[in-house]
Structure formats: structure tokens, C-alpha cells
Amino acid sequence: xxxAAASAIPVTVLTGYLGAGKTTLLNRILSEDHGKKYxxxxxxxxxxxxxxxxxxDTDEEIFEMNNGCICCTVxxxxxxxxxxLMKRKGKFDAVIIxxxxxxxxxxVAQTFFMDDEVxxxxxxxxxxxxxxxxxxxxxxxxSPEAEDxxxxxxxxxxxxxxxxxxxxxARVKAEILAINPQARIVETERCAVDLSEVLDRGAxxxxxxxxxxxxxxxxxxxxxxxxxxxxxxxxGDMEPEPFxxxxxxxxxxxxxxxxxxxxxxxxxxxxxxxxxxxVHMIVEGNHQRDWKxxxxxxxxxxxxxxxxxxxxxxxxxxACKAA
Amino acid sequence: MPTIDPxxxxxxxxxxxxxxxxxxxxxxxxxVRLVVGETxxxxxxxxxxxxxxxxxxDGRSLLTAGDDGRVVRTTADGTTETLFERRGKWxxxxxxxxxxxxxxxxxxMAWVRLADGTVVEFPHEKAVxxxxxxxxxxxxxxxxxxxxxxxxxxAKGAPVDLPWKGAxxxxxxxxxxxFLVTTMQEPAxxxxxxxxxxxxxxxxxxxxxxxxxxxxKGRFLATSGANAAILWPYLSKDGPMGKAPxxxxxxxxxxxxVACHPSEDVVAIGYDDGMIMAVRFGDAAEVxxxxxxxxxVSALAWDAAGVRIAFGGxxxxxxxxxxxx
Numbered sequence: 001x002x003x004a005a006a007s008a009i010p011v012t013v014l015t016g017y018l019g020a021g022k023t024t025l026l027n028r029i030l031s032e033d034h035g036k037k038y039x040x041x042x043x044x045x046x047x048x049x050x051x052x053x054x055x056x057d058t059d060e061e062i063f064e065m066n067n068g069c070i071c072c073t074v075x076x077x078x079x080x081x082x083x084x085l086m087k088r089k090g091k092f093d094a095v096i097i098x099x100x101x102x103x104x105x106x107x108v109a110q111t112f113f114m115d116d117e118v119x120x121x122x123x124x125x126x127x128x129x130x131x132x133x134x135x136x137x138x139x140x141x142x143s144p145e146a147e148d149x150x151x152x153x154x155x156x157x158x159x160x161x162x163x164x165x166x167x168x169x170a171r172v173k174a175e176i177l178a179i180n181p182q183a184r185i186v187e188t189e190r191c192a193v194d195l196s197e198v199l200d201r202g203a204x205x206x207x208x209x210x211x212x213x214x215x216x217x218x219x220x221x222x223x224x225x226x227x228x229x230x231x232x233x234x235x236g237d238m239e240p241e242p243f244x245x246x247x248x249x250x251x252x253x254x255x256x257x258x259x260x261x262x263x264x265x266x267x268x269x270x271x272x273x274x275x276x277x278x279v280h281m282i283v284e285g286n287h288q289r290d291w292k293x294x295x296x297x298x299x300x301x302x303x304x305x306x307x308x309x310x311x312x313x314x315x316x317x318x319a320c321k322a323a
Numbered sequence: 324m325p326t327i328d329p330x331x332x333x334x335x336x337x338x339x340x341x342x343x344x345x346x347x348x349x350x351x352x353x354x355v356r357l358v359v360g361e362t363x364x365x366x367x368x369x370x371x372x373x374x375x376x377x378x379x380x381d382g383r384s385l386l387t388a389g390d391d392g393r394v395v396r397t398t399a400d401g402t403t404e405t406l407f408e409r410r411g412k413w414x415x416x417x418x419x420x421x422x423x424x425x426x427x428x429x430x431x432m433a434w435v436r437l438a439d440g441t442v443v444e445f446p447h448e449k450a451v452x453x454x455x456x457x458x459x460x461x462x463x464x465x466x467x468x469x470x471x472x473x474x475x476x477x478a479k480g481a482p483v484d485l486p487w488k489g490a491x492x493x494x495x496x497x498x499x500x501x502f503l504v505t506t507m508q509e510p511a512x513x514x515x516x517x518x519x520x521x522x523x524x525x526x527x528x529x530x531x532x533x534x535x536x537x538x539x540k541g542r543f544l545a546t547s548g549a550n551a552a553i554l555w556p557y558l559s560k561d562g563p564m565g566k567a568p569x570x571x572x573x574x575x576x577x578x579x580x581v582a583c584h585p586s587e588d589v590v591a592i593g594y595d596d597g598m599i600m601a602v603r604f605g606d607a608a609e610v611x612x613x614x615x616x617x618x619x620v621s622a623l624a625w626d627a628a629g630v631r632i633a634f635g636g637x638x639x640x641x642x643x644x645x646x647x648x
Binding site: 061063080086090 | 333334335337351352372373374390411412413415430431449450452468469488489490492508509530531637
């Protein structure tokens with residue numbers, strides 16, 4: 001990681017449909033004595049019961065970037081607020097952005113890739129989606145936004161687990177994993193979670209993509225015919241040039257359908273791990289750290305999306321393997 | 324050789340300037356710092372952060388807008404006066420018109436407060452990215468998504484749209500009132516000749532343009548955002564169309580702040596490595612004013628006589644440069 005990335009302010013994006021428990025979590029973050037100060041950007045001022053000069057009220061302001069990319073939408077209001085917050089750097093440790101219940105997480109996430117200044121001064125730490133065990137299945141059936149929020153998440157706070165039976169809980173978890181097997185699921189009642197499980201996760205969560213076994217995806221036990229699925233691609237060393245060429249082409253072709261993409265890449269002859277992540281058509285990559293001596297050099301790349309052409313992605317990926 | 328009287332504040336310098344002879348700095352932590360003799364009094368102008376600031380046209384007070392929802396006037400003796408207040412709103416835009424009018428904005432609303440305290444509201448469909456008065460003060464220009472707008476401040480009459488696709492993040496009117504120019508989310512400026520709405524595209528920047536300054540008599544518009552200060556010529560009736568801009572003080576760093584001299588064809592240029600230079604338009608002659616040091620220059624302003632520069636950086640480094648010594 002570069003020094004700029006190290007000093008960048010971590011940002012947590014909090015999503016979840018209405019009633020899932022987002023506001024409960026937010027009020028806990030603001031009221032608990034955890035020794036950290038958060039600047040919080042909210043959509044509905046009234047709901048947060050804490051008087052705090054670092055709670056900012058905003059109207060979602062989504063616009064398309066003038067770059068010919070149809071899915072490159074960003075949140076203009078966030079750019080402005082984050083620029084303003086940077087003038088108060090030192091007064092807070094991290095930023096939390098609450099989105100509305102019906103929000104598409106993509107413009108929020110893309111803001112952290114598309115605006116140079118935001119990208120230089122902040123770091124998207126994790127997208128945390130609050131869902132409730134009781135109602136998630138129904139929400140996924142009737143709202144594509146709820147499904148997208150699960151698809152985008154790095155961390156899923158599975159709330160209200162006390163309101164369902166063990167069987168129901170198992171079904172809900174299977175459903176979440178069918179959409180997004182890389183998400184870390186944290187079960188809670190009334191959002192009573194150790195906040196360190198949710199906030200300032202950093203690269204920690206990225207390593208999860210190496211842990212989740214791709215075989216899991218083959219299992220077909222879904223309760224409904226969901227359209228958001230993930231594909232996990234695995235190999236040893238990769239050839240850099242064909243890989244970048246393929247990733248750029250694949251994300252251009254399938255970008256509108258891709259929700260998240262993330263991976264850890266072992267490039268032939270490269271002593272460092274390369275990490276990539278993307279939203280729709282936007283992809284960003286960086287060297288992360290050296291491969292450890294006792295670490296197996298493995299490449300793992302995950303796509304989560306709607307109606308993805310899995311066969312094409314797999315064939316393209318396979319063609320980039322180092323000989 | 325110019326001298327520097329350095330200061331170090333513990334907050335981002337949002338704007339700098341002079342109140343009469345006294346250098347003044349508006350800081351991100353809500354404080355206003357005056358440099359008076361041996362002491363630098365601190366004025367707690369805002370309960371929160373300052374998001375926008377400018378010295379009033381008469382040079383006697385500093386106007387600041389903050390995330391505490393207030394626009395405050397601070398004078399050289401350290402007294403403050405709240406000119407406008409909307410609790411809970413982040414006021415991040417600020418403009419001053421003639422006859423003591425001020426404009427500010429938050430989210431989708433822009434306001435003008437007239438000298439007598441009357442407030443006029445200007446609702447927008449999308450967020451207001453910038454506010455500016457036309458020179459006579461009768462019209463307010465605003466930047467918003469996909470267009471700029473011209474509103475009548477007090478007269479009846481529908482606002483005029485100046486469409487151009489994209490998010491407009493700031494706006495300025497040329498001193499002669501013939502042109503409007505916006506900064507954009509994309510690394511570009513867009514302009515309109517108000518008479519016939521003719522478009523002017525000013526592109527080619529590697530980063531967003533965040534600092535702009537009109538030169539004396541509005542002959543050039545100096546801008547940040549590139550590896551040199553880019554100055555667009557507004558001498559002719561067509562503005563910069565079809566003409567190459569001046570590129571002054573080229574370096575392998577990004578220009579973060581520009582301030583044109585009040586009377587001469589000279590621009591002060593601040594870079595992202597803290598360096599400051601003054602460059603003459605005609606022959607591009609350069610004078611080093613501050614060596615590379617500290618954080619990106621975020622504030623830069625000449626005094627009325629054009630002999631001193633108050634500057635500040637994102638990390639709180641600041642000072643007063645005197646070019647006479």
C-alpha cells in the first residue's frame with residue numbers, strides 16, 4: 001500500500017432496505033464509546049437521534065459522468081460533502097455513508113473510483129448491508145434493489161435472527177450466499193454487534209475471496225429463481241498483458257450486468273500480490289503486498305452480477321493463464 | 324528577493340486575503356485568523372467548519388460560509404456578525420454582489436440576502452454547484468446539473484437556462500458581464516456568451532479545475548488543474564474560442580491555486596507541492612516566491628496594492644509573502 005492510501009480516510013457505506021435496522025446500527029455507532037469519531041452522511045436527518053455536528057444531511061444527487069459509459073453514475077452530493085469534510089481532516093477518524101432503503105449502491109461505490117480527489121483522500125473500506133432474517137426472502141422476491149444491496153455487500157449484517165427459527169435462518173443464509181458467496185455474514189439481534197466487525201475492515205475482507213471455495217457455487221438449493229449470481233475463477237500465475245486486456249474488455253462488454261468484481265492476482269514474475277476491484281465497468285487495481293514465503297501463489301477473481309455470461313468470462317480468464 | 328512571514332495553523336486554509344493591511348485566513352476548523360502586529364488573534368467565526376470564504380469587495384471584512392448553516396462577516400478588529408442562517412444546512416457556496424448583497428447555497432437551494440436583510444430563495448431541481456452575481460448585481464448566476472441558470476434577484480421574470488450536459492461545480496461571471504464560465508466535474512470549463520448563448524469549451528485539463536481568477540480588467544481567466552496555470556484570453560468579443568490559452572509556470576506538478584495581480588499582467592501560482600511562483604503574462608518571466616514545502620497550496624490572494632500575497636495550504640501552513648523586499 002502506498003503512503004497516500006495509508007493516510008486516506010476510511011469510508012463505510014451502509015445500505016439496507018427500510019426496516020432492516022440501519023438506523024439502529026447508525027445510532028449505536030454514534031452513541032457508543034468506542035474511542036473513534038465518525039462523520040456520518042445521512043439521507044433522512046430526523047431518523048438519527050444523536051445531536052452531532054458531524055452528521056450531515058444530504059439529498060441523493062446522481063448524475064452520469066460525461067465519459068460515454070452508460071453505467072458510470074456517481075453521487076455528486078457525496079463528492080461535495082467529502083470535499084468539505086476534508087477541510088476538517090483531523091476532526092474525525094472515518095466516514096459512514098447511509099443510503100436510502102431503495103438506493104442502488106452502484107453510484108455510491110462508483111463515486112470512490114470516478115472522482116480523483118475523493119479517490120486520493122478517502123478509501124472505500126466496506127459496503128455493509130443490513131438485512132433482517134425475517135423479511136429478507138420476501139424483499140428479494142419483490143425488489144431488485146434488495147437483491148442488489150446483497151450483491152454489493154462486503155459485510156452482511158443479518159439482523160433480527162431471534163425472530164426466526166433455526167431452519168429459516170439457515171435458508172436465509174443460503175440465499176445470501178447464493179447471491180454473494182464472498183460476503184461475510186454477521187448475525188445479530190437489534191444490531192448488537194461488535195462494531196469492529198463492521199467498521200474499518202480494510203484489506204482484511206478482501207482476503208476472504210481466497211477462503212470461499214468455488215465449489216460452493218455449484219450447489220443448487222435456491223428457494224427462488226434469482227438472477228444475481230456470482231462466478232469465482234481460480235488459477236495460478238497469470239500473464240499480465242493478456243489479463244489486463246481481457247479484464248478491460250470483459251468489464252466493458254458485461255459492465256451493465258456486473259455488480260461487483262474483486263480479485264487477488266498472482267502475475268508471473270511479480271513478487272507482489274495484485275488486487276483488483278470494480279463496480280460495473282469501472283476497474284481499479286494496485287499492488288498490495290509481497291506474497292509471503294509460505295503462501296501459495298493463487299489467483300482468484302470473483303464476479304457478482306445479473307445475467308452474466310459465465311462461459312465467456314471463464315474462457316477469457318483461462319486464456320490468460322501463464323504457461 | 325521576496326520575504327516570507329510564515330505562520331502555521333492546525334487546520335486546512337480555505338481562503339486567505341487582506342482586511343486593509345491585516346492578512347486574514349479562513350480555516351477549515353471554523354476559525355478566522357488575523358495577522359496583526361505581533362499577535363494573531365483567533366476569531367471563532369463558526370461553530371463547525373468553514374466551507375467557503377472570500378474577502379468582501381471593499382476589502383474591509385471577510386465573508387465566510389460554514390457547515391453550521393451561517394454566513395458570517397468578520398472585520399479586522401475581530402468582531403463578527405451573522406448575516407444569514409439556516410440551521411442544519413451546509414452552506415458551501417458564497418458570492419458577493421454590489422450594494423452588500425450576498426449569495427449562498429446548500430443542496431438544491433440558493434439564497435440571496437440583500438443589504439437590508441431581505442432574503443430571496445432560488446429553488447433548483449438539482450444541487451447548486453456555484454453562485455455568482457453579474458456585475459450590476461441584478462442577476463444571480465447559478466451552476467447546477469446539466470445547466471447554468473440566470474435568475475433575476477428582485478425583478479419579476481423567469482430564470483434563463485443555459486444548458487450543457489454534465490455536473491457544473493462552480494461558476495463565475497466575467498468582470499464585463501458578457502461571459503459566464505463554469506467549472507465542471509469533468510476536468511474542463513464550460514462557458515457561454517450571455518448575449519447569444521454561444522458555447523465555449525475549455526478542455527484539456529488532467530484534473531478538476533478548483534481555483535479560478537480573473538486578471539485585471541478581465542483580460543484573462545487564470546485556472547488551476549493542469550501542470551501550468553492555464554489562462555484563457557477574454558480580450559475579444561468571442562472570448563477564448565479558437566485561441567490557445569497561455570500556459571504559465573509549467574512544472575511536473577499540478578497547479579492547485581491561482582491569483583491574478585490586482586493591476587498588472589502577473590499571476591501568482593500555487594502548486595500541489597507547496598511551491599509558489601509569480602509569472603508575468605507577456606514574457607512568461609518567473610519569480611520564485613516559495614520553495615516546494617508542505618502541502619498543496621489551497622489559498623492565495625494579493626493585497627490591494629499588489630505587493631503582498633497571503634497564502635495557505637491544506638495542511639495549515641500559511642504566511643505572507645512580501646515582494647518588495
